[in-house]
Amino acid sequence: MDFSFTKEQEELREEFDVFFKEEMKNAPPKWGKGGLESIYATDEGFEFHKYMAKKLGEKGWISRAWPKEYGGQAVPLIEQFIFNEVRGYYGAPGIDGFGVGMFAPTLMVGANEEQKNRLLPPIARGEVFYCQGWSEPDAGSDLASLSTTAIRDGDYYVVNGHKTWTSGAHKADHMFLLARTDPDSTRSRGLSVFNVVMDYPGIEIRPLLFMDNKHVYNEVYFKDVRIPAKDLIGKENEGWALTRQTMNFERSGGGGFLSAKKSVFDIIDYVKSTRRDGKLLSENPVVRQKLAKLYIGTEVGQALAYRINYEQEKGGLIFAASAASESKVFGTELAQRVANYATEIMGLYGQLAPSKWAPLDGEMIDGYQFAPAANIYAGSNEIQRNLIAWVGLNLPRFK
Amino acid sequence: MNLDFTSEQEMLRKSVAEFLAKECPFETVKEIEESDEGYLPKLWKKMAELGWMEVYFPEAYGGYSDPFMDVMIIMEEMGKAAYPSPFFSTVILCGLILTEGGTEDQKNALLPKIANGKLIMALAQYEEEASYQPTGIRMPAELSGDQYVLNGTKMFVTDANIADKLIVAADVKDAGITLFLVDAKDPGITCTKMPAIGMDNTCEVIFKDVKVSKDDVVGNPGRGWEILERMFPKAIIAKCAEMMGSCKVSIDMTASYAKERVQYGKPIGGFQAIQHYMANMQLGYDTSINYLYKVAWMADEGMDVTKEVSALKAQVNEQYKYISERGVQIHGGVGTTREFNIALFYRRAKAAEYVLGDTDYHYEKLAQALGM
Numbered sequence: 001m002d003f004s005f006t007k008e009q010e011e012l013r014e015e016f017d018v019f020f021k022e023e024m025k026n027a028p029p030k031w032g033k034g035g036l037e038s039i040y041a042t043d044e045g046f047e048f049h050k051y052m053a054k055k056l057g058e059k060g061w062i063s064r065a066w067p068k069e070y071g072g073q074a075v076p077l078i079e080q081f082i083f084n085e086v087r088g089y090y091g092a093p094g095i096d097g098f099g100v101g102m103f104a105p106t107l108m109v110g111a112n113e114e115q116k117n118r119l120l121p122p123i124a125r126g127e128v129f130y131c132q133g134w135s136e137p138d139a140g141s142d143l144a145s146l147s148t149t150a151i152r153d154g155d156y157y158v159v160n161g162h163k164t165w166t167s168g169a170h171k172a173d174h175m176f177l178l179a180r181t182d183p184d185s186t187r188s189r190g191l192s193v194f195n196v197v198m199d200y201p202g203i204e205i206r207p208l209l210f211m212d213n214k215h216v217y218n219e220v221y222f223k224d225v226r227i228p229a230k231d232l233i234g235k236e237n238e239g240w241a242l243t244r245q246t247m248n249f250e251r252s253g254g255g256g257f258l259s260a261k262k263s264v265f266d267i268i269d270y271v272k273s274t275r276r277d278g279k280l281l282s283e284n285p286v287v288r289q290k291l292a293k294l295y296i297g298t299e300v301g302q303a304l305a306y307r308i309n310y311e312q313e314k315g316g317l318i319f320a321a322s323a324a325s326e327s328k329v330f331g332t333e334l335a336q337r338v339a340n341y342a343t344e345i346m347g348l349y350g351q352l353a354p355s356k357w358a359p360l361d362g363e364m365i366d367g368y369q370f371a372p373a374a375n376i377y378a379g380s381n382e383i384q385r386n387l388i389a390w391v392g393l394n395l396p397r398f399k
Numbered sequence: 400m401n402l403d404f405t406s407e408q409e410m411l412r413k414s415v416a417e418f419l420a421k422e423c424p425f426e427t428v429k430e431i432e433e434s435d436e437g438y439l440p441k442l443w444k445k446m447a448e449l450g451w452m453e454v455y456f457p458e459a460y461g462g463y464s465d466p467f468m469d470v471m472i473i474m475e476e477m478g479k480a481a482y483p484s485p486f487f488s489t490v491i492l493c494g495l496i497l498t499e500g501g502t503e504d505q506k507n508a509l510l511p512k513i514a515n516g517k518l519i520m521a522l523a524q525y526e527e528e529a530s531y532q533p534t535g536i537r538m539p540a541e542l543s544g545d546q547y548v549l550n551g552t553k554m555f556v557t558d559a560n561i562a563d564k565l566i567v568a569a570d571v572k573d574a575g576i577t578l579f580l581v582d583a584k585d586p587g588i589t590c591t592k593m594p595a596i597g598m599d600n601t602c603e604v605i606f607k608d609v610k611v612s613k614d615d616v617v618g619n620p621g622r623g624w625e626i627l628e629r630m631f632p633k634a635i636i637a638k639c640a641e642m643m644g645s646c647k648v649s650i651d652m653t654a655s656y657a658k659e660r661v662q663y664g665k666p667i668g669g670f671q672a673i674q675h676y677m678a679n680m681q682l683g684y685d686t687s688i689n690y691l692y693k694v695a696w697m698a699d700e701g702m703d704v705t706k707e708v709s710a711l712k713a714q715v716n717e718q719y720k721y722i723s724e725r726g727v728q729i730h731g732g733v734g735t736t737r738e739f740n741i742a743l744f745y746r747r748a749k750a751a752e753y754v755l756g757d758t759d760y761h762y763e764k765l766a767q768a769l770g771m
Binding site for chain 1: 400
């Protein structure tokens with residue numbers, strides 16, 4: 001057993017580190033931790049995301065792990081993992097979680113050659129940004145019950161319906177859409193995947209404001225939107241199997257624990273330099289214990305992430321799929337604990353949004369508000385726990 | 400990065416697992432728990448013949464000089480079997496103290512005897528105040544001619560009732576904490592087994608004018624705490640390995656039960672309330688086990704693991720308690736009985752929590768190590 005990185009991997013980490021440290025000097029004020037809010041809630045945030053995506057694209061870092069035939073360098077997953085860790089540590093944008101993280105690998109497994117050649121290069125160059133057209137008002141965790149239709153009409157499909165929770169739709173160029181191509185079908189049969197350009201006539205985007213009044217989510221309405229048939233990805237009516245694969249890509253993150261560790265170190269610096277009632281906060285045993293607990297969370301989470309990466313690289317997909325759900329649950333709930341403990345430790349100051357008064361730039365209270373969203377998106381933590389029980393522990397699945 | 404065990408390590412794991420499955424099923428574990436000795440001498444002897452005692456001992460003293468990771472594997476499998484034996488007291492605690500701090504004569508005399516299964520040892524560190532800190536070691540060892548004289552009470556001395564020799568931590572005036580090798584059968588020693596949740600050999604040991612030769616000081620006078628501190632990291636790794644083995648078995652037996660137990664016409668393992676508990680248990684296991692392996696690897700590489708072992712022990716303490724407690728809950732009423740095996744682990748989790756530092760102690764140690 002050997003947890004060490006090779007010399008080349010350490011050098012690569014250093015190269016990523018130098019790059020992100022330097023480039024993050026260009027981040028707009030109140031950037032935050034680099035999550036969906038940092039990217040989508042402000043114009044400056046999204047401009048910075050685009051700027052970084054272009055930079056990463058030029059360096060070939062978006063597509064490093066892609067197969068060579070799609071313009072990648074086919075590097076081992078561990079290198080991508082290192083990249084994600086460093087990027088997470090700096091809270092840096094530039095990797096479109098929807099396009100790069102989910103849809104590009106979906107295209108690689110499900111698209112035809114023409115589509116791959118047309119759609120993958122702009123993603124690799126960091127030029128095209130995606131949003132995810134899955135959830136509907138009546139189809140959340142139970143995604144297969146969705147009702148948006150895409151009915152074939154000559155060389156087009158005509159889409160009607162209503163998507164929601166669409167993060168970044170107001171900024172995205174394309175959407176990957178899951179819609180019902182067989183109107184007589186139920187549940188997972190009769191669904192198909194499409195690549196949709198967001199400025200097609202008939203698409204209306206309405207903001208769905210987050211609890212802190214920020215614009216991250218949207219509702220997207222489709223009224224007789226005509227999509228060229230060449231943008232059907234995979235076979236008609238067989239989109240569910242492809243979407244299941246997209247879900248696995250969605251959960252295979254794992255770079256987030258270094259980001260949480262950075263937060264813990266930031267809080268430790270804060271308690272070592274902040275006095276209350278004549279004592280440093282770091283002298284308070286309750287504070288010390290809270291921070292020890294958080295640090296342990298980052299350590300054990302990272303150890304699991306290494307294991308997942310290692311098993312995925314080896315092709316241990318059954319373990320990796322269940323463990324990726326574990327990592328999603330643990331990572332999001334750890335982030336929530338970090339934000340909650342931090343804002344408890346700060347006392348009255350813990351409530352302040354980013355401003356000159358807020359400790360740690362208000363990142364912790366932003367995190368406190370965003371944490372519930374993370375517990376829900378990408379498959380709620382309850383659904384993830386079901387998956388761990390079914391896939392990982394082989395417990396019965398009631399129909 | 401290579402997160403696989405070697406084929407030799409896999410074989411070692413398999414042979415320990417098969418041996419314990421055959422020789423020490425849970426019925427036997429319960430019989431051992433109910434016995435005064437708290438271990439089975441014939442199994443102890445067989446283990447020695449299989450060569451498990453001296454795995455990490457240096458070759459110069461008859462050992463194999465194998466990485467500590469191999470000991471971790473043995474402990475994991477012992478944890479799966481809930482195997483009660485003085486292995487941890489003798490081979491881990493006292494073995495590490497001797498290899499880390501013993502004199503040449505002591506190592507030559509004692510390590511081969513441990514390897515042969517002829518010597519059982521126990522560590523007497525804690526006292527009535529029950530402190531894990533060096534300040535908790537107050538029992539005096541007074542120099543009188545060529546001898547030290549020990550007087551006082553040691554508490555929570557595991558396996559003292561079956562030990563041939565004790566390592567006793569005592570305070571020597573002007574020198575500080577010193578470790579002594581003491582004959583456990585000395586007439587000045589009164590050993591009483593205390594009733595405890597682990598149904599193990601945790602003892603009170605009273606010393607009355609127990610005389611110890613200067614040659615039986617481990618290392619040098621005043622170096623006792625330093626030697627203990629060199630022992631702690633690997634001993635914590637070993638104990639956590641045992642605890643994680645127990646977690647694994649707790650999850651497996653609970654999952655099996657949840658698939659078999661039918662209520663409302665369905666196996667209860669299909670109900671989400673049960674599934675979510677089990678997902679949390681599995682998550683607690685997968686995070687902790689991979690951290691254990693990482694920390695064990697670091698220790699074998701000679702890295703400083705001060706922070707890591709405190710993080711590890713606190714984590715494993717809490718997860719073992721959680722996993723075994725939810726295991727009992729999912730079993731329902733039968734989980735609380737002597738007959739069903741899940742409660743073995745529920746009790747042992749509480750006992751293991753106190754070994755080499757409880758959770759609060761390690762949170763504080765970790766806070767210090769993090770610079771607070």
